[in-house]
Amino acid sequence: MPELRAYQHGICPRSERLVQATRDVERGRTTPEAVDEAFRADRQALLAVQREARLDHLSDGLLRWQDVFRPLVEASSGLEAQTLVRWFDNNSFFRAPRLADRPALDGLPPELSRDGDVPEDAVATLPSPYLFSRAAETTEDRDRVLGDLVRGVLRPAVEGLVGAGFRVIHLQEPWLPFFGVEDASWKPLEAGLAELHEASGDATLVFHTYFGDVAPHAERLRRLPVDAVGIDFVETDLDALPAPWGTGLLVGCLDGRRSLLESADGTAKFVEHVAEALQPPEILVSSTSDLELLPREVADRKIRLLGEVRARAAEALE
Amino acid sequence: MTAGFAKPLLTHELGSLAKPNWRVKAVAGRPLEDRDLEEARSWGRRLGVDGHEELVELLGRAPLGAEDRAQVKRWSSRYGVRFLETVGLDVVYDGEQQRSEMYAWAIAHAGGFEWRGSVRAFDNKYYSKAAVTGPISLRGPYHNEEFSLLRGVATAELKVPVTGAYTIADWSFDEHYFTDADLTGSAAARHARRREARRRFILDVARDLIRPNLEALIGLGAGWLQIDEPGGSTAPDELDLFVESFNETVAGLDATFSTHLCFSDYELFFPAIEGMTECRQFAVGFANYDSRELGRKPEDRPGYRVIPKFRDLPYRPALGIGVLDIHTDFVEPPELVRDRILHAVDVFGEPGRIHVIPDCGLRTRSWDVAYRKLESMVAGVELARRDLGL
Numbered sequence: 001m002p003e004l005r006a007y008q009h010g011i012c013p014r015s016e017r018l019v020q021a022t023r024d025v026e027r028g029r030t031t032p033e034a035v036d037e038a039f040r041a042d043r044q045a046l047l048a049v050q051r052e053a054r055l056d057h058l059s060d061g062l063l064r065w066q067d068v069f070r071p072l073v074e075a076s077s078g079l080e081a082q083t084l085v086r087w088f089d090n091n092s093f094f095r096a097p098r099l100a101d102r103p104a105l106d107g108l109p110p111e112l113s114r115d116g117d118v119p120e121d122a123v124a125t126l127p128s129p130y131l132f133s134r135a136a137e138t139t140e141d142r143d144r145v146l147g148d149l150v151r152g153v154l155r156p157a158v159e160g161l162v163g164a165g166f167r168v169i170h171l172q173e174p175w176l177p178f179f180g181v182e183d184a185s186w187k188p189l190e191a192g193l194a195e196l197h198e199a200s201g202d203a204t205l206v207f208h209t210y211f212g213d214v215a216p217h218a219e220r221l222r223r224l225p226v227d228a229v230g231i232d233f234v235e236t237d238l239d240a241l242p243a244p245w246g247t248g249l250l251v252g253c254l255d256g257r258r259s260l261l262e263s264a265d266g267t268a269k270f271v272e273h274v275a276e277a278l279q280p281p282e283i284l285v286s287s288t289s290d291l292e293l294l295p296r297e298v299a300d301r302k303i304r305l306l307g308e309v310r311a312r313a314a315e316a317l318e
Numbered sequence: 319m320t321a322g323f324a325k326p327l328l329t330h331e332l333g334s335l336a337k338p339n340w341r342v343k344a345v346a347g348r349p350l351e352d353r354d355l356e357e358a359r360s361w362g363r364r365l366g367v368d369g370h371e372e373l374v375e376l377l378g379r380a381p382l383g384a385e386d387r388a389q390v391k392r393w394s395s396r397y398g399v400r401f402l403e404t405v406g407l408d409v410v411y412d413g414e415q416q417r418s419e420m421y422a423w424a425i426a427h428a429g430g431f432e433w434r435g436s437v438r439a440f441d442n443k444y445y446s447k448a449a450v451t452g453p454i455s456l457r458g459p460y461h462n463e464e465f466s467l468l469r470g471v472a473t474a475e476l477k478v479p480v481t482g483a484y485t486i487a488d489w490s491f492d493e494h495y496f497t498d499a500d501l502t503g504s505a506a507a508r509h510a511r512r513r514e515a516r517r518r519f520i521l522d523v524a525r526d527l528i529r530p531n532l533e534a535l536i537g538l539g540a541g542w543l544q545i546d547e548p549g550g551s552t553a554p555d556e557l558d559l560f561v562e563s564f565n566e567t568v569a570g571l572d573a574t575f576s577t578h579l580c581f582s583d584y585e586l587f588f589p590a591i592e593g594m595t596e597c598r599q600f601a602v603g604f605a606n607y608d609s610r611e612l613g614r615k616p617e618d619r620p621g622y623r624v625i626p627k628f629r630d631l632p633y634r635p636a637l638g639i640g641v642l643d644i645h646t647d648f649v650e651p652p653e654l655v656r657d658r659i660l661h662a663v664d665v666f667g668e669p670g671r672i673h674v675i676p677d678c679g680l681r682t683r684s685w686d687v688a689y690r691k692l693e694s695m696v697a698g699v700e701l702a703r704r705d706l707g708l
Binding site: 013014016019022023026027066067083084085086089090091092093094095213233234235236237238239240253255258259260262263266267269270273292293294295296297298 | 339434435436437438439440441442444445447449488489491492493497499500501502504505506549551552553554581582583606607645
């Protein structure tokens with residue numbers, strides 16, 4: 001039976017109190033110190049929910065991140081955050097990283113450090129090099145940009161994160177399922193991931209695809225030089241995937257974009273079904289995408305549900 | 319067609335302005351500070367708002383009761399109209415001063431929805447998101463009161479912004495039409511069921527919420543209604559639903575209808591919007607994607623690349639070109655506005671079918687910045703008119 005772990009990746013939504021605090025500080029109605037305190041309280045509350053849910057790796061929820069690129073962009077020379085661009089097919093926007101020069105991380109930004117209340121073996125999230133290179137504003141060849149971003153920004157970030165004690169490095173990759181990938185771009189992607197895999201040492205490197213059906217790419221995906229590939233099972237048909245899968249599999253089974261809560265029992269049975277059908281050596285259970293597109297209260301419920309799904313699936317797979 | 323619609327380089331605002339501190343605090347029942355009163359006084363003077371001292375006196379009595387708070391909102395509307403008239407726009411509204419927010423205001427007057435909480439749009443900007451949980455209905459027309467007030471206050475022509483059906487549906491969670499969460503079985507079949515449910519949801523919003531609200535406005539004499547659809551191109555595979563919802567909303571109604579699209583990959587709207595023949599104008603945010611350098615050649619104006627597609631539509635709508643980036647305090651110089659307009663005229667032709675607008679509502683800017691940006695827009699239009707001999 002496969003090893004089973006569960007964690008919540010990506011940006012988590014801020015609480016109503018924190019939303020109000022960030023709004024107030026912009027309007028001069030509160031102090032930056034009060035906002036810092038609201039961030040701290042929110043992080044602790046989010047960690048408490050994950051602990052209650054008995055998740056295997058905890059996350060600080062990236063609560064300070066304005067989007068998945070921003071801390072890296074602001075901490076790097078050669079990159080600027082500029083134009084607001086829609087985040088795939090969502091009512092949410094990111095500032096596209098603009099390549100002004102060859103990118104280089106000038107030091108691990110505070111948003112990527114592990115605060116004292118986040119335990120070792122936590123999960124860190126980064127944009128995948130393919131997503132980063134495609135979302136960037138540039139006139140350069142994007143495959144070459146991908147290599148530059150890996151060497152100049154993502155590799156030093158991964159090394160810094162592993163050095164700070166993070167045990168799971170989760171790479172978000174919605175671009176590939178949503179927009180597709182040219183045949184010629186697989187090689188640079190594989191090379192970039194190999195470099196990040198090497199930099200991640202003993203940590204688990206996960207390449208998580210979501211917001212689209214990846215069945216047409218499954219043969220290439222399962223041979224990528226990473227420890228696990230994540231699949232959004234709301235979009236991808238389990239029966240269309242090859243078996244045995246042959247590498248770790250992140251089962252994205254709680255919909256990160258819907259407020260309705262899935263059934264714990266039904267979802268655990270689905271995880272069990274995935275394990276039987278694809279026989280991966282390891283299963284990671286999580287949401288299809290990060291939970292940022294949900295209100296915090298709903299996100300907290302999804303995290304608790306994730307814990308239940310993990311417990312029930314583990315019992316069934318014993 | 320609304321009077322003045324064909325004026326070359328017609329200018330108008332698009333939606334919301336920031337709510338002044340005095341309005342926010344007074345309506346929230348909070349005490350006001352001297353600087354809030356001074357803000358009301360100085361802007362009242364600057365905009366020539368008749369009787370603004372009455373407002374200052376009213377604010378001086380804060381915290382206020384329910385009727386006085388409603389009065390403050392009405393004052394805010396008067397300020398909004400005068401703001402846009404004073405700056406020199408041809409067509410105005412009130413900067414949506416009486417509404418909470420374009421989505422929240424509609425949902426607050428709809429049956430069948432429940433609030434779920436705040437969701438980020440970008441950076442520290444959030445919106446309150448609801449879920450549809452039952453049959454959709456209009457609890458009561460939700461723009462009548464403001465329109466009735468503005469009709470008596472405005473000297474310029476009015477255009478009423480109304481949030482569109484697709485955006486209302488897209489910005490809501492669905493807990494009623496599609497509740498299937500079973501991941502076993504064919505994903506294709508699940509997606510087909512999801513799409514059919516989505517269509518029913520969107521069209522129910524169009525028929526049972528937006529359309530009766532428009533009918534009420536038209537009954538009061540509204541002549542130009544702008545259907546705001548910032549969510550219009552969110553899902554590239556749903557553009558047919560966006561078009562169908564627009565058509566369902568306005569079919570057979572006697573008014574001028576336009577639509578506002580922003581922060582999208584506008585290429586996606588084609589060819590779907592070829593079917594939106596009742597749409598008399600597309601107001602499109604371009605400046606956000608454009609360079610700040612001067613020049614009217616295509617290579618100088620990367621943000622306006624999609625204009626030929628609007629030009630080549632099989633019907634002849636006007637095109638509202640966004641010339642102000644609403645996400646930044648940068649005040650576009652009149653010469654930059656001029657060049658953006660001249661480029662649009664070069665490509666689109668017919669200045670009589672080109673309207674000049676900000677990319678979107680200016681509510682994320684201070685009144686001072688919004689005013690300077692709009693002033694610059696009007697000055698840029700004058701420069702362009704001179705250049706074109708209009």
